[in-house]
Amino acid sequence: MDLERLGEPSLVIGPLRVWVHGRQFERAQDYWDGNWLRVTAYCAEGGGSVHVHGLIAHSGEIDHLPKGCQKLYETLSGSASLLCIEPGLSVELHAVGSTGGLEATVQITPDNLTQDHRFRFTLDQSFLPSVVSQCKALLRQYPIRGERPST
Numbered sequence: 001m002d003l004e005r006l007g008e009p010s011l012v013i014g015p016l017r018v019w020v021h022g023r024q025f026e027r028a029q030d031y032w033d034g035n036w037l038r039v040t041a042y043c044a045e046g047g048g049s050v051h052v053h054g055l056i057a058h059s060g061e062i063d064h065l066p067k068g069c070q071k072l073y074e075t076l077s078g079s080a081s082l083l084c085i086e087p088g089l090s091v092e093l094h095a096v097g098s099t100g101g102l103e104a105t106v107q108i109t110p111d112n113l114t115q116d117h118r119f120r121f122t123l124d125q126s127f128l129p130s131v132v133s134q135c136k137a138l139l140r141q142y143p144i145r146g147e148r149p150s151t
Contacts, residue, residue: 003017003042006019006040007019010134010137010138011131011134011135011138012130012131012134013091013093013104013106013123013127013131014045014104014106014121014123014127015043015044015045015106015119015121016041016042016043016091016106016108016119017041017042017043018039018040018041018042018057018089019039019040019041020037020038020039020057020138020141020142021037021038021039021040022037022038023035023036023037023038023142024036024037024038024055028145029145029146030145030146031060031144031145031146031147031148031149032146032149034145034146035058035059035060035142035144035145035146036055036057036058037055037057037058037059037062037142038053038054038055039052039053039054039055039056039057039089040052040053041053041056041088041089041108043106043108043117043119045119045121046119048117048119050108050109050110050117050119051108051110052088052089052108052109052110053110054086054088055086056084056086056088056089057082057084057086057089058084058085059138059139059142059143059144059145060144060148061082061083061084061085062082062135062138062139063135063139063144064081064082064083065080065081065082065091065131065135066131066132066135066136066139067080068080068081068093069093069128069131069132069135070128070132072093072095072102072125072128073125073128073129073132075095076095076098076099076100076125077095077098078094078095079092079093079094079095080092080093080128081093087109087112088108088109088110088112089106089107089108090106090107090108091104091105091106091107092104092105093123096122100124100125100126101122101123101124101125102122102123102124102125103120103121103122104119104120104121104122104123105118105119105120106118106119
């Protein structure tokens with residue numbers, strides 16, 4: 001995959017790179033259809049690499065990540081996550097101890113019926129403000145449309 005043609009990623013978390021290309025339905029204003037994003041995600045670590053492309057992220061899901069990262073940065077405890085409804089991508093960040101170390105797990109797959117790819121790596125809290133600002137920039141570009149229906 002020629003990643004350079006995609007330009008700068010919209011979101012970087014360690015070895016994970018995510019590019020957002022636009023909304024699936026530009027004119028839809030409701031919460032569900034109006035917030036699906038066309039995404040390319042790529043993760044490479046320890047000799048392995050996986051990329052996915054498609055409708056695997058929703059603006060409402062992205063909204064949770066900066067909130068969790070900010071809390072994780074301030075308290076050096078707990079976790080933050082990007083848990084996508086679609087099975088192509090998920091990211092979980094967990095504090096390890098009280099020194100600012102983080103354990104990250106990225107699950108990424110182009111075909112969840114036949115493949116399961118998981119990357120685990122360590123980071124420190126210093127990258128969290130960047131994740132927060134990248135997510136906020138994404139949400140400015142693709143603000144959440146409509147209200148989430150109550151369940």
